[in-house]
Amino acid sequence: MLRTHTCGELRSEHIGSTVTLTGWVQKQRDKGGVVWIDLRDRYGITQLIFEEGVTEQSIIDQAKKVGREFVIKATGEVVERYAKNDKMATGDLEIRVNSLEVLNGSKVPPFTIEDETDGGEDLRMKYRYLDIRRNPVREKLQLRHTMMQKVREYLNKEKFVEVETPYLIKSTPEGARDFVVPSRMNENEFYALPQSPQTFKQLLMVAGMDRYFQIVKCFRDEDLRADRQPEFTQIDCEMAFVEQEDVLQTFEGMTKFLYKEMKGIELDDFQRISYDEAMAKYGSDKPDLRFGMEFCELNDKAQGKGFVVFDSAELVVGINAEGCANYTRKQLDGLTDFVKKPQIGAKGLVYVKYNEDGSFKSSVDKFFDQDELKGWAEKFRAKPGDLLLILAGEKNQTRKALNELRLEMGETLGLRDKNKVAAAWVLDFPLLEWDEETKRYHAMHHPFTAPKPEDVEKLNSDPGAVRANAYDMVINGVEAGGGSIRIHDRAMQARMFEVLGFSKEEAEEQFGFLMGAFEYGAPPHGGVAFGFDRLCAIMAGEQSIRDFIAFPKNNAGRDVMIDSPSAISMEQLNELGIKLVEPTKS
Amino acid sequence: MLRTHTCGELRSEHIGSTVTLTGWVQKQRDKGGVVWIDLRDRYGITQLIFEEGVTEQSIIDQAKKVGREFVIKATGEVVERYAKNDKMATGDLEIRVNSLEVLNGSKVPPFTIEDETDGGEDLRMKYRYLDIRRNPVREKLQLRHTMMQKVREYLNKEKFVEVETPYLIKSTPEGARDFVVPSRMNENEFYALPQSPQTFKQLLMVAGMDRYFQIVKCFRDEDLRADRQPEFTQIDCEMAFVEQEDVLQTFEGMTKFLYKEMKGIELDDFQRISYDEAMAKYGSDKPDLRFGMEFCELNDKAQGKGFVVFDSAELVVGINAEGCANYTRKQLDGLTDFVKKPQIGAKGLVYVKYNEDGSFKSSVDKFFDQDELKGWAEKFRAKPGDLLLILAGEKNQTRKALNELRLEMGETLGLRDKNKVAAAWVLDFPLLEWDEETKRYHAMHHPFTAPKPEDVEKLNSDPGAVRANAYDMVINGVEAGGGSIRIHDRAMQARMFEVLGFSKEEAEEQFGFLMGAFEYGAPPHGGVAFGFDRLCAIMAGEQSIRDFIAFPKNNAGRDVMIDSPSAISMEQLNELGIKLVEPTKS
Numbered sequence A, B: 001m002l003r004t005h006t007c008g009e010l011r012s013e014h015i016g017s018t019v020t021l022t023g024w025v026q027k028q029r030d031k032g033g034v035v036w037i038d039l040r041d042r043y044g045i046t047q048l049i050f051e052e053g054v055t056e057q058s059i060i061d062q063a064k065k066v067g068r069e070f071v072i073k074a075t076g077e078v079v080e081r082y083a084k085n086d087k088m089a090t091g092d093l094e095i096r097v098n099s100l101e102v103l104n105g106s107k108v109p110p111f112t113i114e115d116e117t118d119g120g121e122d123l124r125m126k127y128r129y130l131d132i133r134r135n136p137v138r139e140k141l142q143l144r145h146t147m148m149q150k151v152r153e154y155l156n157k158e159k160f161v162e163v164e165t166p167y168l169i170k171s172t173p174e175g176a177r178d179f180v181v182p183s184r185m186n187e188n189e190f191y192a193l194p195q196s197p198q199t200f201k202q203l204l205m206v207a208g209m210d211r212y213f214q215i216v217k218c219f220r221d222e223d224l225r226a227d228r229q230p231e232f233t234q235i236d237c238e239m240a241f242v243e244q245e246d247v248l249q250t251f252e253g254m255t256k257f258l259y260k261e262m263k264g265i266e267l268d269d270f271q272r273i274s275y276d277e278a279m280a281k282y283g284s285d286k287p288d289l290r291f292g293m294e295f296c297e298l299n300d301k302a303q304g305k306g307f308v309v310f311d312s313a314e315l316v317v318g319i320n321a322e323g324c325a326n327y328t329r330k331q332l333d334g335l336t337d338f339v340k341k342p343q344i345g346a347k348g349l350v351y352v353k354y355n356e357d358g359s360f361k362s363s364v365d366k367f368f369d370q371d372e373l374k375g376w377a378e379k380f381r382a383k384p385g386d387l388l389l390i391l392a393g394e395k396n397q398t399r400k401a402l403n404e405l406r407l408e409m410g411e412t413l414g415l416r417d418k419n420k421v422a423a424a425w426v427l428d429f430p431l432l433e434w435d436e437e438t439k440r441y442h443a444m445h446h447p448f449t450a451p452k453p454e455d456v457e458k459l460n461s462d463p464g465a466v467r468a469n470a471y472d473m474v475i476n477g478v479e480a481g482g483g484s485i486r487i488h489d490r491a492m493q494a495r496m497f498e499v500l501g502f503s504k505e506e507a508e509e510q511f512g513f514l515m516g517a518f519e520y521g522a523p524p525h526g527g528v529a530f531g532f533d534r535l536c537a538i539m540a541g542e543q544s545i546r547d548f549i550a551f552p553k554n555n556a557g558r559d560v561m562i563d564s565p566s567a568i569s570m571e572q573l574n575e576l577g578i579k580l581v582e583p584t585k586s
Helices: A057-065 A123-128 A135-157 A198-206 A244-263 A275-282 A331-342 A370-380 A396-411 A489-500 A504-517 A532-542 A570-576 B058-063 B122-128 B135-157 B198-206 B244-263 B275-282 B329-340 B370-380 B395-412 B490-497 B502-516 B534-539 B570-576
Strands: A019-029 A035-042 A044-051 A071-080 A095-106 A180-182 A190-192 A212-221 A232-241 A272-274 A314-322 A352-353 A360-362 A385-395 A421-425 A432-436 A440-443 A470-475 A480-487 A525-529 A578-580 B020-033 B032-043 B042-050 B070-082 B091-102 B181-183 B191-192 B213-217 B231-240 B272-273 B317-322 B348-356 B360-362 B388-391 B423-427 B432-435 B440-445 B470-475 B477-485 B525-531 B578-581
Touching: A019 A044, A019 A057, A019 A095, A035 A057, A035 A071, A035 B122, A044 A057, A057 A095, A071 A489, A123 B329, A135 A212, A135 A244, A135 A532, A135 B135, A135 B213, A180 B181, A198 A232, A198 A504, A232 A244, A232 A532, A244 A421, A244 A470, A244 A532, A272 A275, A275 A396, A275 A421, A314 A396, A331 A396, A352 A504, A360 A370, A370 A385, A385 A396, A421 A578, A470 A525, A480 A532, A489 A504, A525 A532, A570 A578, B020 B042, B020 B058, B020 B091, B032 B058, B032 B070, B042 B058, B042 B070, B058 B091, B135 B213, B135 B502, B135 B534, B191 B275, B191 B578, B198 B213, B198 B502, B198 B525, B213 B360, B213 B370, B231 B534, B244 B272, B244 B423, B244 B477, B244 B525, B244 B534, B272 B275, B275 B395, B275 B423, B329 B370, B329 B395, B348 B370, B360 B370, B388 B395, B477 B534, B490 B502, B525 B534, B570 B578
Parallel strands: A044 A095, A272 A421, B042 B091, B272 B423
Antiparallel strands: A019 A035, A019 A071, A035 A044, A071 A095, A180 A190, A212 A232, A232 A525, A314 A385, A352 A360, A352 A385, A421 A470, A432 A440, A470 A480, A480 A525, A578 B578, B020 B032, B020 B070, B032 B042, B070 B091, B181 B191, B213 B231, B231 B525, B317 B388, B348 B360, B348 B388, B423 B470, B432 B440, B470 B477, B477 B525
16 A cells, blocks of 8 residues: 555554655745644544744745645654544544655545535536535545445345346336446347336245345436436335335334444334325325324315305315414415416415404405304314414315425424434325326336235226325435335236237237246235435535436436536447437528 | 244244244145145245044145145144154144134146256246245355345444435447436436446545445346346445555455355365466466466477477467376267367367376377376376376467366366365456457446556557556455455546547546546545445355346346346337337348
8 A cells, every 4th residue: 555544543542753744735825934734534644743943944945835635645653632523523633744756646526525525517527537626525425325235134144135236128118217328239129228127126035035125327318307317226125925015024123223333323213104194185296294284174164155266275274384384474475376386386375364463354255254253273283373274176186286295395394303313204105196198097007016915806896996005214204215016917917918008919919028027926916116326415414416326428418527518429330230210500 | 823833943842832824835635534734935934734533624625635835824733743754843843733724725846846846947046936935046045145134244343434326327339338228307318227236336435435246136138148148146345545455355255154154164265376377387377276277388398399280389288187197098088079169169179198197198199108108297297097198379369278188187087176166366367358359448347446666657568568556355266355455546537548549539538527526535445346236146056147136137137937028019109219220120
């Protein structure tokens, strides 16, 4: 090694010994005949000192010339520091350098390599290798590393076998868009990159592997929202001979283990809530359960009194913002503007102030008297000083809007506490959801999810009412993972494809290999997949996943550091047997 | 769980308890009023017994109907077995079943699910999920799993950080052919799948991660030889502030750790041999060092005696096959045929028998007398009873041919002992190799490998003579891994691209991001990559990597199980902005 120690390693007991350190120049000061250099590496920072009359003048001259981010190698004696620095692990000492070598120079970096940087997002992405030198980014990657090792530790203990499934697989039109890979050896044919190893992990169950896991890259060619990536990492797991409860216990156990090991937090047993209840109480299948503010439905009390907005609504539903009766006109207008935003889409907001004196003031006083409003307040279990916020309209749309309002109010009232962890299982998802656009049912989870045995017969009579043994793990309102018990019977799988509008031929061509496998002794099985990038962000209490990915892509799917994707040569295209369609100049 | 225990778990101490097992029917016998079922899962086999007069008749009838590979659930009492079976871990007991449920049936499998199967390669690949049920295949995947965990254990201890690098990167024409991925969002542009994360791991060193590793899929669109796969797994590592010796020590340590943990074998310190020496002594840069049989060059003694084959040869070189002087005419003809095979390409084979009586008999007695042959034998350190086998011709080609003959003789003489491990580092590889076809130098390792400092000036005068700090780990004649100290200086990297025939523009366009990174404080660094599939095969003492891959592709790059690659829809092609070139009917 070019060094004897790292920059985070030296302590008082090293005082008196001679060491060689390597690293990057974090800072260099030159004052009154003394030069100090803060030398940085992944492990910490150590101070180097060069002093006139003590250090050889040529070395001092060298030290004066090094700039920020130069890579240097310094040898010297570890000495006690005059002014100790409690904030640094190495703050008791410094190195009195007697030999200095510049291993590599550096141009002035385009942004400061400090915990707080002056670099904008674009610049930091272009120079990602400099951004990673910053503690907050490096620490996120190290957290990710530790998480990976801990996930493996737990799953190994539980007898899961890590199996790598292929990346060059087959394109299937179900689900999101595939990235495809032209095959040179198989003319006019394409591989696809996996959106998940779903069918392979099921085949591993048929193969008798019993418990499988993988931490694996998955790919979706979708239009990217702010916090989506075309390639992302999944903790992918599957178990044979299990029922839903076994999967829940196993992965609730994993999550508790991770919180304990990573954060020293002992999580309570997870709350469990059905999809229907989650939608009715929170308007979301991933409710933030760090706070209550449950929905209260008001149709029985609010309809038939002549207020047409309520009378024509499928659902009248509200929340109780505790202690907000003193909201000003302006604040209430702000909330109305919030719910009327196009992405939220409510037509308006009704409020009822439950004043401290016991009286009510609402935006619908014209239609409802004090007694009626008091009846509402009772239903909301509101107290004097509370504020009821009520929306009305089509059921699903209204719930969705009220969910946004609930989260907004939770945020405003400081109820979404970063230091609190509310983990839950959302259960009993519908098997299918109706798509108005294509006028057919889609699989809510995926086409391999088993219907609940007691609901199977509704597949004919009322497909939308069939529930699945499907479950999501939700932490602080974020979906950390999800899974289901799978179909393991050929006839049921074929029936499922039929319900989803596949012709027999399509089903056979795309998933014949899986249905074929089900004929040779497929065990009952189920599993789960966690979004690993997101799980890291959740664990760190962060919103964005991007900094937990070493080299993320931007919202256009581009890697701006390496400038990819890029044009390829005509020779490559010819070998692959493909041509570009001339881009339309639009 | 549907079971209380696995099929490998029960022991005498469980006798008397009631258990529920699940698994696959390995075998069912029905004899004299008793039915036995061998029930199998990943963990082992347990015998079930159904006996007339003891077991309920309806359950016996059920048991009679189950076929091979049915998935069943059986509950019953653990009882002592009358005829114990020492070969099975559960051989002391059996389950007297009182409840039986068929969880899934099975068609008759297309081949027997036994250690030795009657299934051919093609059939086993098509039904890979059945093949994996066989112990030898499952055990290989489990060995791979354990290797992965042990590799991580070692590298974690050595402070390596596991970082995931992107799969959607940029196509560069250097090296093998890239698989490319059309981008829908970036019209007419393509990503490429990584042939290795080489540039990213170097950027992580520039980023200060200090020690990086990843067990990662890599992709090469090459014509596939028998034991190559278009996607393969690499243990990829990089270290900053190191010299070659540090990398060698670290990964020799890892390999010793793996052998100790996986096989209980304490490896000796690895032999070290330079590339030049390996080529001169064994005709290969991956010599099998389990046995000697070193090359002996004979130009000084064999030339100038009128034998035109020798006189016109650049190199006359042979090996000593100890104890083979009694080879028959037929055996010697067989060896001559062997070296004359087109893929070996020697013109002929000269032999010298050193008879037990001290006399010599050779195929060149016409040109060399007994004294001359005795001089040869001395040079070979041969004893009476030995056989010298000699080739002559162009140097590299002759060495290559003699390498094949040496391996063949080693095999024949039983010197390539499966239970012996000979591990070595081959050092000092040439930086460049001349390619006759393109009339230019190629990077022997890759364009990021640093020339040895003392050889740098030969880059102008004699590029072919420049050696690199590049190294391969060779175990029993197989390349397990390789790596190098890298260039970390922009000017040197630019010079390297120039030597490789890149224009300034090409170098900048393809690798500008890396050269740019070198301007911002790149530390000295180096690393290594292991072929993980191969390392697993080496560890198991197997030749083929295919069974160490859960779902391998065939020699045409096809996955015959899922039938991939396959055609994609016109809609997909349109979205991607590509067209197929009509295949030429040839």
